[in-house]
Amino acid sequence: MRRDQVPARSDWRARVEALGFDFHTLEGAYWVEDGCYRFEQHEIDLLEAVGDELHAMCLDAVADVVRGGDFEWLGLDGVAAGLIERSWRAGECALYGRMDIAWSGVGSPKLLEYNADTPTALFEASVVQWHWLEDTFAGRDQFNLLHEALIQRWRELMPEGATVHFAGCLQVVEDHVTTDYLRETCAQAGFRTKLLDMSDIGWKDGRYVDLQDDAIATIFKLYPWEWMLDEPFAIHLAKAESRWIEPAWKQVLSNKSLLPLLWERHRGHPNLLPASHDPRDIEGAVVAKPRFGREGEGVCIHDRGTDFANAGVIYQAHAPLYRSDFGYGLIGLWVVGDDAVGLGMREDVSPVTGNASRFVPHCFG
Structure with a gap:
C-alpha cells in the first residue's frame, strides 16, 4: 500500500461532470485527480476478508442486542427499541454500508466505525474512480464491484414489478447525488422508482404517501434514523406498513456504542480496537x-x-491512519448485502476525516 502521484487527465473536470459528479470541488479540491493509492493483490484480499468477518460479527451483535434488550446501553429509547425489534424479527434486509478502517499496509486493519445507516462517498467509489482507472490505466484493476453488487442486491430485496421511493435532503448536493445514484441502480435492476425530499413524505388514510398521494410501500431514505424519530411523521412509524431501507435495526450498527459492544464480545480480536x-x-x-x-x-x-x-x-x-506527504489516508470498505465489495480512500491534512476530506482513487496490480 502506498500513495503515488499520477498525471492528471487534461479534461478531467469535464469528464467527471459528464458522469454527474458536480461536487468535485468543495472547500478546495475534493476529488484528487493527480494522485492514487496503490495496493497489492494480497492486501485487497485481506481487506475483503476482514470486511466480511467484521460484518458478520456486527450482525451477531444486533441479534444479541435484540435478544437481550440492551437498548438503553446504546442510548436508544423505547420507540427506537420497538422499531429495531420489529424490523430485525421480520427479517428486513439491508442494502449497503461502509466500514472506516485504519491501516498502513502493516499489521492488522482496524475497524474505526461502521457507517451502516447513511453512508455517502458512494458515487465517487463506485462510478467516478472506476472511470478514472479506465481512462488512465494507472493500475491493472480496482477493488470495485459496487455497481454490479447494488443492482443484484435490489433484485434480491424487491419483488418483481415493485416501485421504490427514494428520499433524502435533496438540497444537499452530495446527498442528492448519492440518492439519485442508488435510484439509478434500482432502476437498472428493473424496478420503478420515484424521487422525493424527506419533507415531502406525508400521511393519509393510514399510510405514508408522496406528493401525488401514491402509497409508499418501500422507501430508501438517506436520512439518519435518529433524525427520523424527531420528524412529525415519526408518530406513525410503529403502525405504518411501509418498508424502510435501511431497516430500523441499522440503528445498532450506526451507533458508535457498537464499538465497545464488539470489544466486549471479541476482546483482543486483531481487527478491533479497545473501546x-x-x-x-x-x-x-x-x-x-x-x-x-x-x-x-x-x-x-x-x-x-x-x-x-x-x-x-x-x-x-487510537489507531494511526496511513500517513504520507499528502496527509492521512482512511480506508472506506464498502459492504453490499453481506459482502465486502469495494474500497474508497479519503485523505486529509488532519488525522480526523471530515465531510470535506479529499477522495483519492485507488488501484492494484
Whole structure:
C-alpha cells in the first residue's frame, strides 16, 4: 500500500461532470485527480476478508442486542427499541454500508466505525474512480464491484414489478447525488422508482404517501434514523406498513456504542480496537467520539484517556491512519448485502476525516 502521484487527465473536470459528479470541488479540491493509492493483490484480499468477518460479527451483535434488550446501553429509547425489534424479527434486509478502517499496509486493519445507516462517498467509489482507472490505466484493476453488487442486491430485496421511493435532503448536493445514484441502480435492476425530499413524505388514510398521494410501500431514505424519530411523521412509524431501507435495526450498527459492544464480545480480536464508555478503560492515546456523530463531527484525539466519562460519548484506542506527504489516508470498505465489495480512500491534512476530506482513487496490480 502506498500513495503515488499520477498525471492528471487534461479534461478531467469535464469528464467527471459528464458522469454527474458536480461536487468535485468543495472547500478546495475534493476529488484528487493527480494522485492514487496503490495496493497489492494480497492486501485487497485481506481487506475483503476482514470486511466480511467484521460484518458478520456486527450482525451477531444486533441479534444479541435484540435478544437481550440492551437498548438503553446504546442510548436508544423505547420507540427506537420497538422499531429495531420489529424490523430485525421480520427479517428486513439491508442494502449497503461502509466500514472506516485504519491501516498502513502493516499489521492488522482496524475497524474505526461502521457507517451502516447513511453512508455517502458512494458515487465517487463506485462510478467516478472506476472511470478514472479506465481512462488512465494507472493500475491493472480496482477493488470495485459496487455497481454490479447494488443492482443484484435490489433484485434480491424487491419483488418483481415493485416501485421504490427514494428520499433524502435533496438540497444537499452530495446527498442528492448519492440518492439519485442508488435510484439509478434500482432502476437498472428493473424496478420503478420515484424521487422525493424527506419533507415531502406525508400521511393519509393510514399510510405514508408522496406528493401525488401514491402509497409508499418501500422507501430508501438517506436520512439518519435518529433524525427520523424527531420528524412529525415519526408518530406513525410503529403502525405504518411501509418498508424502510435501511431497516430500523441499522440503528445498532450506526451507533458508535457498537464499538465497545464488539470489544466486549471479541476482546483482543486483531481487527478491533479497545473501546469503552469509560476512558479509564483505555490505555495510551484515546479517541473520543459522540455516539451519534457523523463525518468526524465532535471527534477528538487525546494523548491519554481523561479521568471522567461524558454521556453519549464512546472512547476508542487510537489507531494511526496511513500517513504520507499528502496527509492521512482512511480506508472506506464498502459492504453490499453481506459482502465486502469495494474500497474508497479519503485523505486529509488532519488525522480526523471530515465531510470535506479529499477522495483519492485507488488501484492494484
